[in-house]
Amino acid sequence: MPVPFTFVRLSYHSGDWDAVDERMPANLLHSLVQYTKVPVEPKEKVVALDSPALFGYPFCYLSGHRLVQFSAAEKKNFTQYVRNGGFVFVDDCNHDIDGLFARSFEEQMRGCFGPQALKKIPKTHPIYSQFFQFKEGPPNTGFELNGWGDDLVHDYLKGIEIKGRLGVLYSNKDYGCEWDYDFRNKRFLAEDNTKFGVNILLYALS
Template identity: 30%
Template structure:
């Protein structure tokens, strides 16, 4: 495990956004979207990841994460948004503009395809940034080695279509603003053990990669 120097303050200022960080730590949120894609999937996953991160990294994240809608101005209060599910994501122009503003002003979106989300995520991101493309990140990208080393890229948590897991990034002005994991399903690995019956070592790999993502996002804004 790498040592990560992190400077914490009571208020985190970045690119016009103010991220409140009180004595309970950074606050992060799960995206609540329309369309029937079960945004609420694996409700224990994010809490477990936060707890694990707080155990291993000198950073404080509030364990009581929030659920926020893409069209709400509340998303601008959180440096990190998590989006997952299995199906359709429906958005309107207000939600698309709001997400674009959030990302342009320093926010970070992590998307985990829980199977069946891929085409809808790609469509959403194309609406947000028509001129940008998702690109597969090389294994030497810092997100894979931020705290725990994953020299071969993402761990495979669930088989799905038996394809290799891939991590995609969307950049704006040289900054990674969206990280999208496909055919890996980290979120299922973060869930309570009895939910998916993953082996302990599989859950451990999922949680460690999740720590890398969180720490990268919170120290790169």
């Protein structure tokens, strides 16, 4: 029997990882069941970034509003996890490009992978066609279109590639809050806005 997919949220010593996107994991898991045949664990699992348990999962989610400052053990695990083939989806809940989370997380990535590791992802990247098609790149969020944050619609995501494969997907678009609602409310949307989330999860599993 295939191992059920587990949505892993990373806890880290700095910041406010536990104060964001409470309903988002269940929403994405519902979409994974709705559109695919991937078996899922119905509840998210919180794993400490400095724990060896991290290496038992192919996908992890990291988010927050505040400072990101890894301890030595967290930095070592994050770097090794990604280099070993793990996938981390990182979402800035401030939906900006110069806030504390953005600046501090990007600094951590420079420390882990070098100053040029975090790069813009082209619209032709496979993550935009993994399951659903997004020919224009990352879909916009309501927070961008409503003029929150830095009043900027980001037409790209960033990432870190290891041996030709995306290991870190980094968003300033605040997808976590965009998808933070009870999955039963999707029926009120003209278009299911979690479809790109399905692409992200399937890419991590590919």
